[in-house]
Amino acid sequence: MRSGDALSGAWRALARADDGVLMRSAFYALLVTAAIFLVVDIREFANEAAGSGDEYGPARDPMTDQPLLPPAVTDGKPQDAPVAPKTDATALRQPIRFELAAGGILEARGTIDPGSADRFRTEIEARGEYVKVVSLDSPGGAVNDALAISALIREKKLTTRVRTGALCASSCPLVMAGGILREAEKDAVIGVHQVFNGGTTRPTAEEAMAGAQATTARLARHLDAMGIAPGLWFHALETPPDRLYYLSEAELKEFRLVTAPPPPAVARKKT
Template sequence: MRGAFFGLLAAAGAFLFVDIREMSLENASLPGHDPMITDAPVLPPALTDGVPQAPPVEPESAPEVLRQPMRFDLQPGGLLKAEGSIDLGAADRFAAEIAARGEYVKAVSLNSPGGSVEDALAMSKLIREKGLDTRVATKALCASSCPLVFAGGVAREAAENAILGVHQVFNGNGDQRPSPEQAMSEAQRTTARIARHLDEMGIADGLWIHALETPPDRLYYLTPQEMADFKLVTTPVATAKKTVKK
């Protein structure tokens, strides 16, 4: 599996992996452009045998809530709720929050449609550095680059009916259109960085293969069994349910 995975990495440069939300964010300087307002759905249809299908459940939060820049709310029990799009600068705000109140934070609860890959990776690394856990609550969303943040948790828990999905990503280049050679090089570099990060976090290779196979206007929604098989969660959903009930 590992050999096939790195073979796929080598071929990845033939495609332009674009995270739609991140491109919107990086084009924020264009006149009249609001990076948090887009015609693209917050929750894209699933890609199953090439046929778009609906997500497993509808997210509890409204689209306008999820499209807002990520904000942080420290809740009882040391749970820091991170909700909204991972906009450019979200990692800096997250680091400031941890610096100010990190001694009280035990876990990060995510509810995000994704966004900036760079910020997601930075947040994930800080979460692991601080020894924090990560969670996705019932009917909360963690899609696109958000699972990269989720992967940083020492213990990772997705509740029943949590929505986790992955697709192709690429670090956009603002309003500058890259040449085919630049796009190929950047796609390979970004893919390798994400793959290395997931490996360092203890996530199995197959998760990112599903991301590479799924266009950016679709999501590969992960089943509870896949989350466990790919080691994306450390607590099976059934066990997580029992823990919540106690």
């Protein structure tokens, strides 16, 4: 994060510290400071007063307002993904769909659009206790829906999984965090970046400041409640919205976004 470079060293040092009351207090104090820097760094930041502009999703082409995979950059070069996602980009741009597969696996593929949390709840209620695993393949999308899906996953004590070659980026890791067990197969592509406004509404400086502080605290609180280490959110804060920070296998375990090894890969047949 350009104007936040002075905080980066302190954030990383704090992330390596032992968990405890002091660490949590200092962490949330830093988040408030970070929110101020985000107002400067994040172009077109989302805020509560702007209505539906609360996007934490993939970078968008300003000419078409369509998500781009991988994120577009305004200058410099994006960090290369460890492997190329296998899912066709056109499918990932579509509103997220939930399809039941064999073995109690609910496949969730596409962009997390407003209203997707309601569709997810309907799907879970219709399937009763059959669903055990939510398999994610998404470039991210609307924050509120991602948080609601994540909370329902935790309520139902479901496992979340990112398959080999699947993408889980932007707000998708928020959904993944809800899993009572969280799994990533080899060559799963998982990445984070800053919150940004994917809508057309332009907030004032005061609105952006209020939105930055509220959103930063809300997301950090959710990740903390899900048992995710603070370092994950630090990397998101430090990565501009037109890039992705791709998490290594070691980081997925360090930040506790992955809690269990996935089972051996098996043929997946839709029911």
